[in-house]
Amino acid sequence: MKAIYTNILQAVSNGEKLLAILIDPDKFLLNNTQNFIDKIEKSIATHIFIGGSTVDDFVTETLISEIKKFSQLPIVLFPGDVSQITNQADALLFLSLISGRNPEYLIGKQVKAVSKLRQMNLEIISTGYVLIENGKKTAVQRVTETKPLSRTHIQNIVDTAKAGELLGMKLIYLEAGSGALHPIPLDIISKVKSELTVPLIVGGGIKTKEQLEDAYNAGADLVVIGTAFENDESFFEELKS
Numbered sequence: 158m159k160a161i162y163t164n165i166l167q168a169v170s171n172g173e174k175l176l177a178i179l180i181d182p183d184k185f186l187l188n189n190t191q192n193f194i195d196k197i198e199k200s201i202a203t204h205i206f207i208g209g210s211t212v213d214d215f216v217t218e219t220l221i222s223e224i225k226k227f228s229q230l231p232i233v234l235f236p237g238d239v240s241q242i243t244n245q246a247d248a249l250l251f252l253s254l255i256s257g258r259n260p261e262y263l264i265g266k267q268v269k270a271v272s273k274l275r276q277m278n279l280e281i282i283s284t285g286y287v288l289i290e291n292g293k294k295t296a297v298q299r300v301t302e303t304k305p306l307s308r309t310h311i312q313n314i315v316d317t318a319k320a321g322e323l324l325g326m327k328l329i330y331l332e333a334g335s336g337a338l339h340p341i342p343l344d345i346i347s348k349v350k351s352e353l354t355v356p357l358i359v360g361g362g363i364k365t366k367e368q369l370e371d372a373y374n375a376g377a378d379l380v381v382i383g384t385a386f387e388n389d390e391s392f393f394e395e396l397k398s
């Protein structure tokens with residue numbers, strides 16, 4: 158139990174960098190699972206994240222059981238809603254959208270998740286989710302009806318991330334938004350990282366090896382990439398281990 162978070166901490170203390178491939182159940186063809194997982198397994202990926210801002214009921218569960226036939230990597234839920242929580246996964250990012258001021262996404266959905274979680278043995282990892290504007294309206298913004306943080310007010314981003322840590326959150330996730338035109342600026346990553354003691358996740362709009370390495374060098378401990386693989390599976394070739 159609790160192995161996934163412990164392993165993340167261990168990797169950070171060893172100076173290793175982590176990569177999660179985000180699979181959005183709504184955009185994934187089930188009959189492509191074996192092929193896609195095969196590419197993940199041959200790449201430098203360390204985790205599989207599963208989630209979307211809008212996903213139909215039960216699709217997540219079916220997808221994870223299929224993935225488990227082909228992969229040993231840890232499967233972590235990154236849910237846009239309570240309905241995506243399933244015992245098939247290994248862990249759950251217990252998200253609170255701390256960049257926003259919508260109580261439903263700060264504490265409401267979390268309360269609703271508890272009765273479901275009580276019957277499961279998922280590893281639960283409290284995560285402060287911080288959405289930062291990237292020039293276009295993101296799915297998370299639309300679904301949660303919140304405003305992202307301005308990318309020019311860096312101190313506010315740092316203070317938001319730190320407040321999450323002080324509230325006891327075990328991970329902080331800086332999100333530019335799925336398919337963002339520009340990933341999180343590197344100076345934001347490095348300033349946030351310099352004030353945190355918990356691991357830092359960065360995602361949104363990363364689509365080249367250079368952007369991935371830049372994010373790591375700036376201080377990201379774990380990077381999440383989804384859209385780049387949805388659009389072009391040959392990107393796995395660049396990330397071969």
Ligand SMILES: CC(C)=CCC/C(C)=C/CC/C(C)=C/CC/C(C)=C/COP(=O)(O)OP(=O)(O)O
Nearest residue numbers: 208209210237238239251252262266270296335
């Ligand atoms: C019940 C718990 C613990 C959490 C669920 C409720 C909360 C607080 C969610 C955070 C806000 C949110 C909607 C997150 C979604 C995260 C996610 C999987 C984003 C990826 O979005 P895509 O579905 O790829 O977007 P596109 O549809 O634009 O590609």
Ligand SMILES: O=P(O)(O)OC[C@@H](O)CO
Nearest residue numbers: 336360361362382383384
């Ligand atoms: O789909 P991309 O742009 O890679 O973003 C990944 C993740 O951070 C989205 O929530």
Ligand SMILES: [Mg+2]
Nearest residue numbers: 181335383384
């Ligand atoms: Mg997406």
